[in-house]
Amino acid sequence: MNPLITDRVQHRGTFDGYEVAGWRRSDDPIWNVKVWLAGCPRDWFGYTVTAGLFELKLYAPAQRKAILHAIGEWESELMDPNV
DSSP: OOTTOOOEEEEEEEETTEEEEEEEETTOOEEEEEEEETTOGGGOEEEEEETTEESSOOOOHHHHHHHHHHHHHHHHHHHOTTO
16 A cells, blocks of 8 residues: 555535535545536536634635535535434
8 A cells, every 4th residue: 555645535515505515534634625506517616624724715604604504514424324
């Protein structure tokens, strides 16, 4: 196994009319996410999120809510894989 490659955690979900896809390395708390209106995957926006803080300014409150909801669910699953 290559020591430079870490495990990658990937998730996808929907919330309040948005689809959210995200990934992070298992040894890193930074989520890389894409969000788009359900059914419009070509119109995605990408963000980097660490501990609920967005690297770039997020202007759409509904997107923010969907992203944070999705990450919250994903983090819960990572803490308890039986969820």
